[in-house]
Amino acid sequence: MALILKDGYATRSTTASQTGNGMSGKNILYAQSGGVTPVINATACGVIETAREEDRIGNVLAAKDGILGVLNEELIDTSVMTSAQVAALRHTPGGVFGSCRFKLKSIADSRAEYERLIEVFKAHNIGYFFYNGGGDSADTAYKVSQIGEQLGFPVQCIGIPKTIDNDLPVTDVCPGFPSVAKYIAVSIMEASLDVKSMASSSTKVFILEVMGRHAGWIAAAGGLAARHSGEAPQIILFPETPFDQQAFLRRVDSVVERDGYCSIVVSEGVRDAAGKFLSDSGVKDAFGHAQLGGVAPVIASLIKAELGHKCHWAVSDYLQRSARHIASRVDVEQAYAVGKAAVEFAAAGKTGVMPVIERLSDDPYQWQIAEAELGRLANVEKTVPESFISEDGFHITDDCRRYLQPLIKGEAYPPYGEDGLPQYLAVEHEIVPRKLADWR
């Protein structure tokens, strides 16, 4: 145990037992929420490294498995992590403290949960709640700031943006998205070279399915691989554009006629004119099980049946959102910066806010951190605007390219070991001793 007093504040304690003892600056509680990204741990790195330098702040506790860890009082003590371990967060994908899919409802409907949060905050001397997630998380953080006031235990609530879907309003871009964008652009560029090589005698159509159930940002990123008009991928299918089977088949046919092959990026969220997901096509397998998801095989079967072309298809699924090995350097820097800014906002006494990315110029690409009110971010979904989708609905426009291009700039490779594998952080977490009764 080593307490250092500086400027009248105690800095972080060095053992778990000290958390919440009231002798040091108030602690930060950091929680990850929803689907993870290749760079969400870079944000955690920004939070922890900055907090360690900030005298007015105590420990950083990390909720195990997101908000569930707060409710269950499973709090990870990050103060026992070495500097090297914290630094390794910057290049480790997944969510190293765990995340969850669990949405708190309104204060009226979920009052017991909100009260439990405050109880846990009190027990562990939490002065700052950092919720690292998308729109739902911004909403929750906003409500937590309100309930703390009501219950007489004010906590500074800071949202930190994260979502591969890039569907948060206000911020120019969501940390996580640029790395997925880079992965998809590089992958479809590479696979297109493959199918092009073989097309004269074999596969003529390649289809890559990407994430983005409601917003087509990731699909749009595939369009970056087509540096010039007509290059692969020649077709992109967006969730924003209702699927027109006949127009699509005509386009595939004309591209194969022109180029000898056709490369397609399809969003998992593509729907027909009636609003039904193409992936929910009632497929049953031989065991009689309803088949789970996958719009790429549906598109492939359609092309094969209607046009007769041999198709190959890939579904990138979790590969795309964990591919830290091909992360965007811009993304890693922005993910770190929003974590750092959250601590600075906290130290400056702010609450109910989120650090966001503000774009200053496209080329040269310049950006800075700005401050947004959580209330403005909650439950608003930013989809790909009409001006970013070409008139025929099958590609991106130059405006879209101007927006996306800077985001995938630069590489930020993880270190590799002698065994040829990335050296991602593997750490046994130390859970802070519990002080409260079980929750439910």
Added chain:
Amino acid sequence: MALILKDGYATRSTTASQTGNGMSGKNILYAQSGGVTPVINATACGVIETAREEDRIGNVLAAKDGILGVLNEELIDTSVMTSAQVAALRHTPGGVFGSCRFKLKSIADSRAEYERLIEVFKAHNIGYFFYNGGGDSADTAYKVSQIGEQLGFPVQCIGIPKTIDNDLPVTDVCPGFPSVAKYIAVSIMEASLDVKSMASSSTKVFILEVMGRHAGWIAAAGGLAARHSGEAPQIILFPETPFDQQAFLRRVDSVVERDGYCSIVVSEGVRDAAGKFLSDSGVKDAFGHAQLGGVAPVIASLIKAELGHKCHWAVSDYLQRSARHIASRVDVEQAYAVGKAAVEFAAAGKTGVMPVIERLSDDPYQWQIAEAELGRLANVEKTVPESFISEDGFHITDDCRRYLQPLIKGEAYPPYGEDGLPQYLAVEHEIVPRKLADWR
């Protein structure tokens, strides 16, 4: 036009019109065959760069779209490529001259094709035929060497190994496989961190489908991500091991119980006890089309139905065999070395042979180029031996790890542009003027 005489031999001409004029050393005809790899162009780079230094050899002509380009007399003149373009082959995926799926039958059955090949060789002063492919290509190269003798136009035929499936005998490893192995090992390591992060409240099982219809080498490579026993991926399904549904479900259940999540690598070639591919399960989609391939969704549906776990699945398909961005450095070096060795073999007067990789030691990893007779390579498939698959059939053994580990060592990143994308070679090929009548 610039002819340089050295040691009594004319070196390569500098214009297309000279090919086959008999004034220079005989030309090499280089053809790619079958599915491409992330590094097959590195082999082409080794061939062209070495031939340019070799006084006894004329031009390198490359067949457009593999052997079809020879039959159709579509030959690409590589002598007009700049040194920088040739060097860029080393880091460009796909098959830059095109490849094909077209197998020549026996000499008796396909005599006309063989005779056409010789006719094209004669017309373009071809003294060396390099066929870069798998077992079938070795067989074809072997037959071409026989027919040349019979027809009084002897051509030195050299096979060059290539196949992501790693199923060629004699050679310790096939160029192409180590990069796919690295991609799969890194990808499943990353995706496993993702599913682990979310498992307490969401997806519990992740399934990655990989290539290898008859040989499970690529699936085995996924096992490298499990550096210690019990780590993810916890289950690997090989085509060499008949699928036992009950044993598999019990294993998934016990892994989820133990670790909270389960990560699975499944080969596209997994079959049931009756020898039927699991992917051929008679799936029909809502349009009534037979669904094309995909064993991962079949496994996911099975787990969901029988165990109730939420599953995610990915199919890497062409992504895995074009992912030059995460190539193995060992692979790039070996792919180049076999191309270089082919030219050296040719210059030394050899025929009916293939340069192969011979392993000298595992750790430190040492290898050299050896010479194999084409007849020994043809039509023999090397599958994963029993000693490389754990007794329960669900993972790799230490012996397998010792074999695989060195192959994925080292990174060999392509250069990236200011736009954040790899700078892969894009070149308009120059076709040598035709001298013969159309073929068929």
